[in-house]
Amino acid sequence: MSRMNCWICGKCVIGHGPMKSHLQSHIEERKDECDICGKVFTAMSAMKAHRKAHTGLKNHECVICGKMFTGISDLKMHKDTHAGVKNHECDICGEKFSQIGNLNIHRKTHSGFKSYECEMCGKFFARNEHLTRHMDIHAGIKNYECEICAKAFADSKTLKSHVSVHIGVREYACEICGKAFTQIGNLRRHADTHTKVKNYDCEMCGMSFTRKDSLAGHMHAHTGVKSDACQICGKAFLKMGYLNTHKKTHLGVRNYECEVCGKAFARKGYLAKHVHIHTGIRKYECDICGKSFTFPGSLKSHGYVHIEV
Incomplete structure (x- = not known):
């Protein structure tokens, strides 16, 4: 095996492996300290790069x-x-x-x-x-x-999460049921519905919830209280989720497209109702004349023709 002298201390070492280990000991011994904050580095180059943070000098700009x-x-x-x-x-x-x-x-x-x-x-x-x-x-x-x-x-982080509600980006999906959310916090709360015991029961209908605030939101359906109002048109809703969906109508966001005619809708429910036009399904029938309609609103409007003036 070859004999080599350490270029740092001059010690004679036999073999490349032992020499590598010996040099490592010098690296571990070396401690270059920042004279401003006292942080210690094993390499002078790392310490010099660190000192730039104290000068405030920023020469590298993001082109984006x-x-x-x-x-x-x-x-x-x-x-x-x-x-x-x-x-x-x-x-x-x-x-x-x-x-x-x-x-x-x-x-x-x-x-x-x-x-x-x-x-x-x-x-x-x-x-x-x-x-x-x-x-x-x-x-x-x-x-x-x-x-x-x-x-x-x-x-800014809360603002970023809020904007995702407007644009409809749902990158956080539940591994159990596949339901997607715009914010990871909402996903975590949703995950509780799969794993946690539902200790909060509605006294009016018996429905159970894992969280107290979910029960409170559910109670609006019984009381009819619409506390979440749209800042653009003033329309009020029972739940914040309904309000967020409604806001998309003002933004022009329509992610649900009909495969038959290409018409797009802001809500999945609207698309489901629209599809009935193509299928010809008319399940809403007039009790007086037997005429059937695709939508309940159309049946309600038709009912006026039977009312005597």
């Missing part, structure tokens, strides 16, 4: 959104957010991220350790930035406004 970055590697990771590339998946809940750093931060939410407490309401958070955003709610600060409906939010 114009955001500036201190390092080219940061810019490359940022571009993945525009491309929709999400290669880093949480092994606990399945949520995907474009950057490993965001995934590592996300994992803390599963640990249950929340050390940041809101002094106003006592709510705890896993991250300081989550607490900071939360404080804006108490302060009434809402700087992020939806361009579609003008509704304002305290942070």
Whole structure:
């Protein structure tokens, strides 16, 4: 085996493998410290790249959104957010991220350790930035406004989730029944319906729910209270879900298309009713003359011809 001298300390080492291990010991011993924040690095190049963060100098610009970055590697990771590339998946809940750093931060939410407490309401958070955003709610600060409906939010993430309701993007699907949702929080709440016990019973009809707020929303169907109103036309609805579906009529979003004639509709129910025109099914019959109709509204309008003036 060949004898080699270490170029760092001059020690004689026999064999390439032992020399590689010996050099590694020098790498582990080397600690280049940032003179500004004290962070330690094993390589001088890494420390120099880190120091740029303290200078505030950002020479690398994203050609898509114009955001500036201190390092080219940061810019490359940022571009993945525009491309929709999400290669880093949480092994606990399945949520995907474009950057490993965001995934590592996300994992803390599963640990249950929340050390940041809101002094106003006592709510705890896993991250300081989550607490900071939360404080804006108490302060009434809402700087992020939806361009579609003008509704304002305290942070950009909540606004992004809200916009998905308008455009109809449902990227979070239930693995059990396949139902899709616009927000992962809604998917998690839905998943409870498959796994959790329904302890909240409706005293009027006996229907059961896994969550208290779901029961409260259901009660509107019995009381007739329509508390969710459209900000555009003022029409009120029993449930927020009905309101969100209604808003699509103002936006012109029509994702349900008839395979026969190509006519598109904002709601799946509207399409189902429309299909009856092509099938010729007329299940709504007049009790007086026997004439049948495709829609209940048409039968109701027809009924007036039998009313004596």
